[in-house]
Amino acid sequence: MRDSVVYSRHMSDDFAGADVLISIRDLTFSRGPRRIFDGIDLDIPRGKITAIMGPSGTGKTTLLKLIGGQLRPDAGTVQVAGQNVHALSLGQLYELRKRMGMLFQTGALLTDLSVFENVAFPLREHTRLPESMIRTLVLMKLQAVGLRGARDLMPAQLSGGMARRVALARAIALDPMMILYDEPFTGQDPISMGVLVKLIHDLNEQLGLTSIIVSHDVKETAGIADYIYLISEGRVVGRGDPERIAHSDSPWVGQFMHGLADGPVPFHYPASDYAADLLGRPC
Numbered sequence: 001m002r003d004s005v006v007y008s009r010h011m012s013d014d015f016a017g018a019d020v021l022i023s024i025r026d027l028t029f030s031r032g033p034r035r036i037f038d039g040i041d042l043d044i045p046r047g048k049i050t051a052i053m054g055p056s057g058t059g060k061t062t063l064l065k066l067i068g069g070q071l072r073p074d075a076g077t078v079q080v081a082g083q084n085v086h087a088l089s090l091g092q093l094y095e096l097r098k099r100m101g102m103l104f105q106t107g108a109l110l111t112d113l114s115v116f117e118n119v120a121f122p123l124r125e126h127t128r129l130p131e132s133m134i135r136t137l138v139l140m141k142l143q144a145v146g147l148r149g150a151r152d153l154m155p156a157q158l159s160g161g162m163a164r165r166v167a168l169a170r171a172i173a174l175d176p177m178m179i180l181y182d183e184p185f186t187g188q189d190p191i192s193m194g195v196l197v198k199l200i201h202d203l204n205e206q207l208g209l210t211s212i213i214v215s216h217d218v219k220e221t222a223g224i225a226d227y228i229y230l231i232s233e234g235r236v237v238g239r240g241d242p243e244r245i246a247h248s249d250s251p252w253v254g255q256f257m258h259g260l261a262d263g264p265v266p267f268h269y270p271a272s273d274y275a276a277d278l279l280g281r282p283c
């Protein structure tokens with residue numbers, strides 16, 4: 001029996017009676033000949049922080065893009081708030097996306113606009129609110145990330161950590177129901193990292209959000225996650241609350257959570273026979 005099927009049985013136990021915001025079923029997705037997901041099932045509970053972790057290149061960002069409707073699965077379904085994301089019209093998808101805040105590692109600020117204008121940008125794009133209301137909302141979002149005083153700075157004047165907090169204020173500008181974070185801690189010094197970790201946790205509580213965090217930073221992420229999925233080679237290989245994950249006897253989970261070089265996670269990207277390759281022979 002495939003692991004994902006086994007996990008789906010446990011999953012229904014884990015989330016029995018829980019309010020599930022995102023439900024992924026039997027999801028299959030390939031990039032060319034490479035099968036990234038092979039029929040995975042995941043549930044994301046509403047109002048909680050769920051971490052998605054796993055080795056590099058395993059498909060975590062791809063999963064966020066499938067949830068956000070930027071990519072279309074080969075088979076299976078992604079339901080967000082009861083809507084089948086890939087059965088929506090473009091207009092409906094646009095509406096749904098407004099309710100999904102996204103903080104991607106590469107999601108840079110608009111360099112020609114001030115901090116204030118960066119946060120105001122989605123409000124100006126998606127609403128017809130009067131300027132006085134936009135000002136109030138922007139200041140509230142900047143206050144929430146501790147940067148109200150930095151409103152007049154330009155992105156070039158911000159530290160990396162401040163820039164990410166402004167991006168976070170922009171991601172919550174439209175009061176989304178959820179936020180997808182892709183590697184929010186990458187490149188941060190320990191203090192900025194601590195600030196971001198606390199901010200993600202506090203915003204989730206205060207704004208009643210649902211957060212999904214894709215991250216390699218095991219300690220920080222596990223510290224605020226209510227639930228963790230570990231994915232590898234197209235399947236869910238570990239799942240549970242941080243306590244269960246920490247005490248898992250699965251070699252996959254142990255290798256990843258403890259950063260061990262040796263274990264079941266392969267070091268090499270799938271490749272043809274090495275000797276034949278060096279000799280230039282067809283494999």
Ligand SMILES: Nc1ncnc2c1ncn2[C@@H]1O[C@H](COP(=O)(O)OP(=O)(O)OP(=O)(O)O)[C@@H](O)[C@H]1O
Nearest residue numbers: 031034036054055056057058059060061062063216
């Ligand atoms: N635009 C693309 N075209 C083709 N292949 C892609 C594309 N984007 C990603 N891939 C491949 O899909 C696989 C999954 O990529 P993805 O970025 O989702 O992994 P990840 O788990 O987020 O990795 P990392 O932790 O290193 O960010 C990788 O093998 C990657 O090479």
